[in-house]
Amino acid sequence: MSYRIPIGPYHPALEEPYKLELVCDGETVRDAVMHIGFNFRGIEYLAERRNYLQGITLVERVCGICSNVHSLSYCQAVEQLNGSAPPERALYIRVILAELERLHSHFLWAGVAAKLIGFKTIFMACFTLREKVMDALSAISGNRVNYGMNCIGGVNRDILDPQAILNILDEMEHEITRTIIPIFLEDRTVASRCKGVGILTKEQAIAMGAVGPLARASGVPQDIRRSAPYGAYDRFEFSVPVETAGDVQARLVVHALEMVESCRILRQALSTLAEGPFHTPTPVGARYKVPAGTAISRAEAPRGEVLYQITSNGTEIPERVRVRTPTFMNMATVRFTVLGQDLADSPLIQASCDPCYSCTDR
Amino acid sequence: MNLLDRLMHRCRRKSPFLFHLNTGSCNGCDIELITCLSPRYDVEQLGIHLEGSPRHADILCITGPVTRNTLEAVKTVYAQVCEPKVVVALGSCPASCNVFAGSPVIEGPLSKHIPVDVYVPGCPPHPDAIIEGIARAAQILADRGVSEKAKGVPQK
Numbered sequence: 001m002s003y004r005i006p007i008g009p010y011h012p013a014l015e016e017p018y019k020l021e022l023v024c025d026g027e028t029v030r031d032a033v034m035h036i037g038f039n040f041r042g043i044e045y046l047a048e049r050r051n052y053l054q055g056i057t058l059v060e061r062v063c064g065i066c067s068n069v070h071s072l073s074y075c076q077a078v079e080q081l082n083g084s085a086p087p088e089r090a091l092y093i094r095v096i097l098a099e100l101e102r103l104h105s106h107f108l109w110a111g112v113a114a115k116l117i118g119f120k121t122i123f124m125a126c127f128t129l130r131e132k133v134m135d136a137l138s139a140i141s142g143n144r145v146n147y148g149m150n151c152i153g154g155v156n157r158d159i160l161d162p163q164a165i166l167n168i169l170d171e172m173e174h175e176i177t178r179t180i181i182p183i184f185l186e187d188r189t190v191a192s193r194c195k196g197v198g199i200l201t202k203e204q205a206i207a208m209g210a211v212g213p214l215a216r217a218s219g220v221p222q223d224i225r226r227s228a229p230y231g232a233y234d235r236f237e238f239s240v241p242v243e244t245a246g247d248v249q250a251r252l253v254v255h256a257l258e259m260v261e262s263c264r265i266l267r268q269a270l271s272t273l274a275e276g277p278f279h280t281p282t283p284v285g286a287r288y289k290v291p292a293g294t295a296i297s298r299a300e301a302p303r304g305e306v307l308y309q310i311t312s313n314g315t316e317i318p319e320r321v322r323v324r325t326p327t328f329m330n331m332a333t334v335r336f337t338v339l340g341q342d343l344a345d346s347p348l349i350q351a352s353c354d355p356c357y358s359c360t361d362r
Numbered sequence: 363m364n365l366l367d368r369l370m371h372r373c374r375r376k377s378p379f380l381f382h383l384n385t386g387s388c389n390g391c392d393i394e395l396i397t398c399l400s401p402r403y404d405v406e407q408l409g410i411h412l413e414g415s416p417r418h419a420d421i422l423c424i425t426g427p428v429t430r431n432t433l434e435a436v437k438t439v440y441a442q443v444c445e446p447k448v449v450v451a452l453g454s455c456p457a458s459c460n461v462f463a464g465s466p467v468i469e470g471p472l473s474k475h476i477p478v479d480v481y482v483p484g485c486p487p488h489p490d491a492i493i494e495g496i497a498r499a500a501q502i503l504a505d506r507g508v509s510e511k512a513k514g515v516p517q518k
């Protein structure tokens with residue numbers, strides 16, 4: 001006798017509006033149906049009616065967690081179209097922003113995962129650490145969430161005191177290796193909730209086009225920073241953590257190790273910050289016309305690959321802006337990872353693929 | 363005011379329960395609201411508690427520009443909150459639709475559909491601003507409780 005449990009669109013277990021119907025047989029989940037679109041704001045429609053300068057502000061509001069990577073990909077695509085290359089220092093600052101954003105997003109994810117495991121102390125620890133990243137971000141950009149840092153041809157603000165950010169980084173790295181890593185890699189309580197739960201095999205991950213940490217936890221070694229380097233990523237040494245188990249624990253491990261790798265990239269970027277200007281001398285104005293053509297830009301967001309396609313018809317307004325976000329690819333996997341699992345584990349399994357519905361719906 | 367009324371006035375001001383409603387927000391305001399619960403800002407020491415059900419809440423915190431798909435939910439959830447109730451609009455989106463103004467699927471601003479008591483400006487607002495907005499809402503809630511009782515509006 002199976003029964004249906006409708007969850008959402010507004011439910012205490014969900015951070016964002018979406019609807020999930022679980023078909024259960026006793027305590028075991030037999031099927032899951034997802035309904036999305038509650039966050040649909042028509043951003044692609046709006047981007048095709050605004051000029052390039054307004055477009056940066058608009059795409060930054062696709063998602064409040066990975067806002068920088070959206071404006072970064074947008075600017076990269078327009079730079080491809082007009083054939084300009086941002087100065088070296090701008091590329092370094094973009095990498096620093098992107099890695100700080102990855103750190104704060106992973107802390108947020110780790111906190112939410114810890115809360116769902118039932119480990120509220122770690123939730124608080126993660127959010128305390130996240131505040132340190134927010135301090136660094138607001139010291140650089142002046143904002144905590146939508147940084148407004150990227151412009152076409154560089155960045156809007158310079159990093160005047162890299163040493164201050166390095167000091168914050170030292171404290172943060174110490175805390176990560178002291179608390180987060182041992183808890184997520186070795187703790188028995190966490191392992192008993194996560195080991196063997198919500199398995200996504202490598203074949204399934206490839207078949208559904210999973211991206212980001214979710215794919216890497218299933219043994220797909222795919223990272224845009226490594227496979228198609230953009231910005232200044234080819235100047236830095238870093239490794240891409242890959243796990244083969246494909247369960248929730250593997251995702252925890254991948255996220256935790258990626259935090260360490262982000263710190264490593266940040267340390268290199270901040271200590272070897274290139275000299276020179278941080279944007280091209282002629283800033284792009286409202287009447288700026290972009291040469292006709294199509295450009296595709298990819299970047300590794302905290303959740304996986306973000307793809308922007310911009311088609312210009314030679315006027316100041318883009319003809320087509322296509323946004324493909326990582327959660328859009330990862331969400332389909334939830335249906336397969338919850339199959340045969342306990343009902344009580346389903347919130348953790350859903351959260352472990354790091355869903356972001358404002359990205360998905362746009 | 364008799365003793366019970368004075369007690370209710372104080373309790374409503376000192377321990378408001380919040381319900382958070384995301385109406386198509388970009389998550390920016392939502393994570394700043396969650397940040398308020400974290401050790402640095404720690405709103406629970408002010409008696410502010412995030413509640414899972416609108417029927418248990420006094421203050422409705424709304425983020426987002428009200429998309430077409432969430433409009434019915436906004437009205438339903440507003441009706442589910444018991445009297446007296448206060449609505450806080452977090453961020454620029456519920457106040458003015460922000461950058462999404464002009465989109466055919468946006469039904470905002472929020473004040474077209476339900477009465478809003480406190481606006482917290484910003485994209486997104488700083489956690490300090492959110493806490494101040496909620497503190498103001500708690501004062502409005504306490505005063506509204508007294509005035510509604512005088513008018514004879516049934517209360518929870």
